Structures are given as structure tokens and as C-alpha cells.
Amino acid sequence: xxxxxxxxxxxxxxxxxxxxxxxxxxxxxxxxxxxxxxxxxxxxxxxxxxxxxxxxxxxxxxxxxxxxxxxxxxxxxxxxxxxxxxxxxxxxxxxxxxxxxxxxxxxxxxxxxxxxxxxxxxxxxxxxxxxxxxxxxxxxxxxxxxxxxxxxxxxxxxxxxxxxxxxxxxxxxxxxxxxxxxxxxxxxxxxxxxxxxxxxxxxxxxxxxxxxxxxxxxxxxxxxxxxxxxxxxxxxxxxxxxxxxxxxxxxxxxxxxxxxxxxxxxxxxxxxxxxxxxxxxxxxxxxxxxxxxxxxxxxxxxxxxxxxxxxxxxxxxxxxxxxxxxxxxxxxxxxxxxxxxxxxxxxxxxxxxxxxxxxxxxxxxxxxxxxxxxxxxxxxxxxxxxxxxxxxxxxx
Amino acid sequence: xxxxxxxxxxxxxxxxxxxxxxxxxxxxxxxxxxxxxxxxxxxxxxxxxxxxxxxxxxxxxxxxxxxxxxxxxxxxxxxxxxxxxxxxxxxxxxxxxxxxxxxxxxxxxxxxxxxxxxxxxxxxxxxxxxxxxxxxxxxxxxxxxxxxxxxxxxxxxxxxxxxxxxxxxxxxxxxxxxxxxxxxxxxxxxxxxxxxxxxxxxxxxxxxxxxxxxxxxxxxxxxxxxxxxxxxxxxxxxxxxxxxxxxxxxxxxxxxxxxxxxxxxxxxxxxxxxxxxxxxxxxxxxxxxxxxxxxxxxxxxxxxxxxxxxxxxxxxxxxxxxxxxxxxx
Numbered sequence: 047x048x049x050x051x052x053x054x055x056x057x058x059x060x061x062x063x064x065x066x067x068x069x070x071x072x073x074x075x076x077x078x079x080x081x082x083x084x085x086x087x088x089x090x091x092x093x094x095x096x097x098x099x100x101x102x103x104x105x106x107x108x109x110x111x112x113x114x115x116x117x118x119x120x121x122x123x124x125x126x127x128x129x130x131x132x133x134x135x136x137x138x139x140x141x142x143x144x145x146x147x148x149x150x151x152x153x154x155x156x157x158x159x160x161x162x163x164x165x166x167x168x169x170x171x172x173x174x175x176x177x178x179x180x181x182x183x184x185x186x187x188x189x190x191x192x193x194x195x196x197x198x199x200x201x202x203x204x205x206x207x208x209x210x211x212x213x214x215x216x217x218x219x220x221x222x223x224x225x226x227x228x229x230x231x232x233x234x235x236x237x238x239x240x241x242x243x244x245x246x247x248x249x250x251x252x253x254x255x256x257x258x259x260x261x262x263x264x265x266x267x268x269x270x271x272x273x274x275x276x277x278x279x280x281x282x283x284x285x286x287x288x289x290x291x292x293x294x295x296x297x298x299x300x301x302x303x304x305x306x307x308x309x310x311x312x313x314x315x316x317x318x319x320x321x322x323x324x325x326x327x328x329x330x331x332x333x334x335x336x337x338x339x340x341x342x343x344x345x346x347x348x349x350x351x352x353x354x355x356x357x358x359x360x361x362x363x364x365x366x367x368x369x370x371x372x373x374x375x376x377x378x379x380x381x382x383x384x385x386x387x388x389x390x391x392x393x394x395x396x397x398x399x400x401x402x403x404x405x406x407x408x409x410x411x412x413x414x415x416x417x418x419x420x421x422x423x424x425x426x427x428x429x430x431x432x433x434x435x436x437x438x439x440x441x442x
Numbered sequence: 443x444x445x446x447x448x449x450x451x452x453x454x455x456x457x458x459x460x461x462x463x464x465x466x467x468x469x470x471x472x473x474x475x476x477x478x479x480x481x482x483x484x485x486x487x488x489x490x491x492x493x494x495x496x497x498x499x500x501x502x503x504x505x506x507x508x509x510x511x512x513x514x515x516x517x518x519x520x521x522x523x524x525x526x527x528x529x530x531x532x533x534x535x536x537x538x539x540x541x542x543x544x545x546x547x548x549x550x551x552x553x554x555x556x557x558x559x560x561x562x563x564x565x566x567x568x569x570x571x572x573x574x575x576x577x578x579x580x581x582x583x584x585x586x587x588x589x590x591x592x593x594x595x596x597x598x599x600x601x602x603x604x605x606x607x608x609x610x611x612x613x614x615x616x617x618x619x620x621x622x623x624x625x626x627x628x629x630x631x632x633x634x635x636x637x638x639x640x641x642x643x644x645x646x647x648x649x650x651x652x653x654x655x656x657x658x659x660x661x662x663x664x665x666x667x668x669x670x671x672x673x674x675x676x677x678x679x680x681x682x683x684x685x686x687x688x689x690x691x692x693x694x695x696x697x698x699x700x701x702x703x704x705x706x707x708x709x710x711x712x713x714x715x716x717x718x719x720x721x722x723x724x725x726x727x728x729x730x731x732x733x734x735x736x737x738x739x740x741x742x743x744x745x746x747x748x749x750x751x752x753x754x755x756x757x758x759x760x761x762x763x764x765x766x767x768x769x770x771x
Contacts, residue, residue: 052560056546063548282544282606285508286561287533 049288053296060269061304067265071308075258079312083250083320097123098181099142099151103131106159115188116152122184131156136169143171150174150181195221247320252403253379255312256396257371259338262305263346264363266297270350271359291435298343298431305339306332313407325406330413334406337423338399344430345395351434370394375401395426459485461535461614461646462507466516469502469670476502478670479516484614484646489636491661492650493757495769499670500650501541504616507648508538520614534562537612541619543599544606545590551577551602552586555609562610569609576605579638581631597628604632608639615639617649621656633660652769654758658682666761673764678757685755685763687712688729690736693749694720701743708735715763720748723762725755 061067098116102109117124125148129138134153142148149171158165168185170178195217202213274280283293310332316322325331346363353359371377373387374396380388391397402419405411460483469477477499484490492500505511507518509529518525520532545554555573559565564572577583580601590599604620617636621629637660639645651657657664658678665675674681694701697720705724706714710732713725726732729752740747753759761769 048563048565049561052557055560056557059553060546060548277546278540278542278544279546281505281508281510281540282538282558283561284510285533285536285538286558287530287563288561289530 049286050292050296053283053288053293054300057297057300061300064269067269070261070265071304072311075255075261075308076312076315078258079251079254079316080319082254083247086250096121096177096181096184097125097148097150098185099125099127099148100154101127101129101134101139101151102154103129103134103156104154104158108159109154112154112158112188112192115192116185119184119188122181127151139169142169143173150178152181152185245320245322247316248322248408249379249404251312251316251320251322252407253371253376253400255309255316256338256374256399256403257367257376259305259309259342259399260345260363260367260370260396262301262308262339262342263349264360264367265304266301266343266346267350267359267363268356270297270347271354271356274354275356294347294431294435298340298347301343301346302336302339305342306335309335309339323407325410327406327412330416331403331406333413334399334402334416334420334423337402337420337427338395340427341395341399341423341430344427344434347434348430351436370396373397374399395423398422398426461486461521462490462648463519464503464507464516465518467503467506467513467518468515469499469506469511470514476670477506480665480667480670480672481516482665482672482675484648486613486646487640487644488663489640489647489649489661491657491664492648492667493652493654493657493664493761493769494650494667495652495767498652498667500667501618502670503667504538504618504648504650507614508536508616509533534610535613537607537610537615539604539607539615539617539620541622543603545599545602547590550587550589551582551594551605554590554602555606558606559609564610572609572611576608579608579635580605595625595628596623597625600624601628601631601635604635611643612645614646614648617647619650619652621651621653636660654756654761654769657757664757666757666764668761668765668767674760681757681760682755685725685760687725687727687755688732689753689755689759690724690726690732691717691749691751691753692722692724692736692747694722694740695746695748696720698743698745701739701745704739704743705736708739711735713763715766717762717768723759725759 100113100116102113113124113126116122139151139153142151151169153167153169155165155167166185166189168178168182170181195214198217199210199213202208202216203210206213208216270280273283284290313322313324313331313335317324345366349359349362349366353362368377372383373390374394375383375391376396376399380391380397383391398419402416402423405416405419462482462484464483465481466479467477467481468475468479480499480503482490492503494500502511506513507520507525509525509532512526518532520535523531523535525532546557549557552573555576556569559569559573573586574583577586582598582601582605585593585598588594590602594602600620600623604617607615607617615636620636621632624632633656636647636649640647649657649661661678663675663677664681666673666681674684702714702716702722705711705722710727711724712727713723715723717723724732724736726735733752736747736750739745758769761767
């Protein structure tokens with residue numbers, strides 16, 4: 047045990063004299079989490095308002111109604127352009143998108159009111175294809191509702207003999223009434239035991255914190271590699287009467303402790319700065335963080351055992367942070383991933399760590415709900431260490 | 443073990459007195475054989491030199507003995523403990539002083555020794571006393587608390603490197619080229635320490651080097667190793683006795699086939715070997731006679747001597763004679 051604690055003390059002493067590791071483990075992740083969470087806030091809380099420029103060449107009651115309906119649609123903002131037909135050339139319309147602020151334009155052609163609705167033309171900035179597609183979906187829905195209403199109006203006229211104006215008012219009243227009734231029934235369904243919907247930071251910070259928690263693996267593997275390559279203390283240590291598992295576990299324990307400090311600091315700062323809630327099961331949260339930190343430290347040990355070159359280790363772990371972060375739902379929420387990627391998420395420890403933390407923070411669950419995730423995380427840590435400690439000669 | 447005990451152990455002879463027994467040791471890396479069936483023993487209080495050029499297999503041999511590498515064949519035992527089956531017991535008995543400075547340079551000398559002492563189970567007051575002792579041995583008492591990285595010269599680092607291997611009073615000390623890049627003052631200090639450890643404390647010492655002078659000055663016995671094989675192994679005087687007379691290294695200004703044949707026929711010249719280019723190594727029974735023969739032959743064949751070096755037989759020349767190549771190639 048004297049040797050085990052000597053390794054622990056030595057690691058702590060080395061780390062305390064190495065400011066670079068502290069910047070890597072505490073400053074960098076916090077800055078990255080702050081920047082990325084702020085940048086992604088609109089994406090997480092809902093889509094940003096989509097703007098569409100409208101060129102109404104018909105200038106009829108029907109076309110104006112369409113513009114009004116577009117403008118009244120949630121998430122759509124309409125800017126009307128007073129262009130003549132001669133102005134509305136394709137080239138001129140595409141010029142609109144050069145300023146980076148406009149990315150879609152709707153052209154209502156002359157004769158729209160006379161039944162030329164199929165000739166509506168939507169132009170879009172190719173660089174903002176997803177936004178243009180969203181506008182197209184909204185527009186299609188409005189036009190479909192309009193056509194349905196016209197169909198109903200014609201049915202009312204035919205059945206009741208009412209005038210067109212009376213029929214339109216009747217359909218409009220019926221639609222309003224149906225909408226109000228539906229409004230009573232439809233609510234946002236949130237799978238949560240919390241009273242309020244989680245904030246953007248509560249949704250993004252756990253993922254990023256887990257993702258950058260892998261910096262622990264980076265620090266461990268690089269420092270271990272430097273002991274082999276630079277200070278050459280590794281061979282001398284291995285020649286001492288301490289078993290390799292004890293040597294590895296002492297180091298993993300120290301770095302896991304750092305990982306716990308890193309994640310706790312991140313969450314506490316999130317609570318203090320962004321008002322994040324940390325759930326109602328603090329012990330379960332700490333245990334989750336402990337398990338994830340062990341996985342990160344074990345992963346660093348594994349990489350250091352497979353590669354004997356500091357540059358290769360740095361590259362491998364840097365890529366792992368991004369790739370596993372993306373696959374595991376730490377970088378991007380799982381729901382945003384393509385269908386083929388989503389099943390792969392469960393093969394990464396990041397998925398289980400993020401899932402457990404979100405269960406506790408975002409969904410307000412308790413300790414019993416995250417036990418399976420903690421079990422999987424410990425299994426990952428054990429597997430990584432088992433491979434790292436595979437039988438081989440000490441210096442190979 | 444005291445010096446007297448060590449001496450009597452050595453005098454008793456036989457395998458029972460050996461601290462280290464290496465028997466038929468083989469180590470391969472794929473198709474490359476780094477160490478090929480070497481055998482030797484080291485007794486308590488004995489300094490055993492492993493002399494050979496870089497890549498000869500010295501460090502590989504030490505790594506297997508230190509349990510850092512597994513042998514591909516043969517056996518290593520330290521005080522009766524097999525290195526393969528009982529590696530923990532072996533590690534407790536050996537002190538490794540690696541070729542590279544195996545120290546944490548951001549720590550002080552004291553902190554380094556404290557850590558390595560802990561690894562061998564030492565702690566508390568006994569450890570503090572032992573650290574003071576080893577610092578005294580290597581002459582670094584006044585620098586104990588200074589950070590190595592800024593305050594230690596290369597020689598001081600080497601001495602501290604040695605001290606870290608002595609903390610637990612090992613029965614077998616493995617010194618892998620411990621004086622590389624060391625100033626003469628530190629080198630002398632290290633030599634004194636090593637001699638004292640062997641003769642006063644009875645420590646068995648395996649000393650690898652490619653410096654002939656060190657092997658001749660320090661070692662009781664030397665094994666010359668090349669290409670992973672021991673070429674010859676004996677006490678230093680007996681090895682030197684294999685090289686009677688005096689050796690000349692002659693460098694001719696231009697090539698002359700007749701010169702070599704003519705020198706070989708001169709009375710008193712026992713050997714002439716071409717070394718490289720127009721260089722020859724000539725061994726003669728007597729310095730004056732050999733020198734006269736060389737000069738006369740050069741005159742006779744109108745050959746200009748570009749260089750001439752005279753040396754009494756040493757292990758470097760023995761290595762050259764046995765392997766056909768220079769030790770520092």
C-alpha cells in the first residue's frame with residue numbers, strides 16, 4: 047500500500063506543478079461549453095423565426111390574404127417587396143440572398159387569384175437549404191388549408207344555396223370553433239417530473255460536459271507517454287516491486303478524481319451562471335459523474351497502452367472526443383442524428399453518461415432510474431482496463 | 443553483507459555464492475535475436491562488466507534481469523528467485539540505474555528519492571535516514587531540496603540517478619552505462635561509489651559500458667558482448683594476458699599491398715590486421731623492435747605513414763581482435 051499511495055501522491059504532485067493540464071481540464075472545457083451552449087440555444091429551444099420575402103405580382107385580395115396568412119404563421123416573418131414583373135427575374139431574386147440576411151423569396155404571379163395557385167414560386171439560398179425547406183413546408187400547409195377551405199365553401203354553397211361571402215364566413219366560423227376546441231386538448235407533452243420545461247443550458251451542458259470530460263483521458267495518456275518517452279521514469283517504476291494493476295489503478299484513481307472535479311465545476315458554474323437546475327438527486331448525479339470519470343481515465347490508460355507515441359496518442363484522443371461525442375449524443379442530441387447513426391449511440395459510453403445526467407437534470411428522475419446506465423459505464427471502464435492490462439511484457 | 447562475508451562467499455566459489463545467475467538467456471524481437479544464449483554469474487561483492495558496442499544486447503540483457511522484458515529462452519535468477527516466476531521477489535533484490543536519467547525533473551532530489559523509496563516499501567523515519575545516507579554517498583546533500591530541472595548539472599543528475607537505485611540496499615545493482623555524458627569529477631565520484639558498494643557492502647554489480655577504460659578500471663570480470671553473444675568472459679588481467687606485446691595502429695598515406703606482407707615477415711611482429719581504408723593494426727612483442735620494423739618497411743617500400751599510434755594491449759584491442767571491428771563502431 048505504501049507504493050500505491052506513493053504513486054497517488056506523485057501524480058498529484060506532478061499535476062499540481064503542471065498548469066497546462068489544469069488549463070486543459072478546467073478552463074478549456076468551460077470555455078467550449080459556454081460558447082457552444084450559447085450558440086446552440088436557438089436550435090435547442092425551438093427553430094428561429096424564418097423570414098420570407100414576398101413579391102406579390104398579382105396584388106389581388108386572394109394574394110393579399112395569402113401574404114396575411116403567411117405572416118400570421120408561427121415562426122414565419124414576411125417582408126413584402128414592391129417589385130414589378132420586370133424586376134422579378136431569377137437573377138434579380140437570387141441577388142437578394144447575397145446579403146446573408148434573406149434566404150427565401152416567394153413570387154405570387156399575376157393571375158394567382160384566377161386559379162393559378164400552382165404557379166407560386168419559392169426561391170431559396172442554396173447555402174441555407176434546411177431553412178428554405180422549412181419555409182416550403184409551411185407554405186405548402188397554408189396552401190393546402192386554403193384549397194380545403196375553398197372546397198368546403200363550394201360544398202356549403204352547393205348544399206345551402208348561400209352566397210359565396212356567407213359560405214366563407216360560415217366555414218371560417220366553423221374552423222375557428224374547431225381550432226379553439228383543439229386548443230383545449232393539445233398541450234406540449236414533456237416527459238418530466240419537473241414543473242418547468244428545461245432550459246437550453248440544461249439540455250446542452252450535460253452533453254458537452256461529458257464530451258469534454260474525455261480531456262481527462264487526454265491528460266492521463268499524454269502524461270503517461272511523457273513518462274515513457276521523456277522523463278524515462280516508467281521503466282524504473284516498473285522495475286520496482288509494485289504490481290502493474292496497482293500502478294495503473296493509482297493513476298486512474300487520481301485522474302478520475304480530476305474528472306469528477308471538472309464535471310462538478312462545470313455543472314456548478316452552469317447553475318451559478320446560467321441558472322441550470324441540477325435535479326433532485328445530487329448523490330446520483332455525483333455517482334454518475336464518478337462513473338463517467340472512471341471511464342474517461344480508463345480510456346486514456348487504454349490508448350496509452352496501445353500507442354507508444356505521444357503525437358499518435360494526442361491525435362487519437364482528440365478525434366475520439368469529437369467522434370464519440372457525436373455518435374454518443376454528447377455533441378448533438380440523438381434525435382438530430384441520421385437514423386443509421388442512432389443505434390450506434392449505445393455502443394459509446396458517452397451515450398450512457400449523457401443519458402444518465404439528462405435523466406437526473408432534464409427529466410428530474412432519481413437514483414433508481416439511472417442504475418442501468420451506471421452499470422454500463424462501469425462495464426466500459428472495466429473492459430478498457432482489462433485490455434490495457436492485457437498480459438505482455440512491461441516495456442513492450 | 444560485509445566485505446569479509448562477500449570475500450568468503452567469493453572464495454567459496456561454486457554456484458551457491460552467485461547473486462545473479464544468467465543461463466542460456468535468449469531474447470528475440472521477431473526475426474531479430476537481440477541476445478543469443480548468453481550465460482554468466484555474478485557473486486556478492488563482485489563488479490561484473492558487460493562490455494560491447496551500442497546495439498550489442500547490453501540493455502536488453504539488463505531489461506530481462508530487471509523483469510522488464512520476458513526472456514525468450516534460458517533463465518535468470520537472483521539469489522535463487524527466478525525472474526520469470528517470482529518477479530516481485532527479484533525486483534525487491536535489485537536496484538536498477540537505467541541508461542537514461544529516470545527522474546522527475548520537476549521534483550527536488552529529495553522528492554524523487556522519497557517516491558522511489560516508497561515504491562520499495564520504505565517510509566517514515568527509516569526512509570528519511572536512508573535518503574540522507576544515499577545523498578551523502580553521491581555527494582548531493584547540499585542540493586537535496588533544489589529542483590533538478592534548473593539547479594542540477596548533467597553529472598549531478600547522473601549521481602542522483604545512481605542514488606535512486608541504492609535506497610533499498612539492493613543485493614544486485616544493475617548499472618546501465620551510468621557515466622554517459624558525465625564530467626570527470628562526477629565520473630570519479632561514481633566510480634568510488636560503485637567500488638565501495640561492492641567491496642564494503644558486498645553488493646553484486648552488473649555494469650554495462652562501451653568505455654574500455656571504465657571496464658578495465660572498475661570490473662573484476664568482464665564479458666565482451668557483440669551481436670547478442672558473449673565473445674569472451676574472464677577476469678580483466680586474464681583477458682589482457684591474451685594480448686601480449688604492444689599494438690600499433692598505422693595509417694598509410696596510400697595503399698600498399700607489399701607493406702602488409704613485408705611487415706608480417708619482420709622479426710618480433712606477431713600479428714598484422716587491416717582495419718579500415720589504409721589502416722593496419724600491428725602487434726609486436728617489443729615496442730622498440732616493432733617500431734623499428736615498421737619504419738624500415740615503410741622506407742623500403744617508399745610508403746608515407748600518415749598516422750601512427752602506439753598502445754599497450756587493452757580490451758578494445760582484444761575486442762577488435764576477436765570481432766574484427768572497433769568497439770565504438
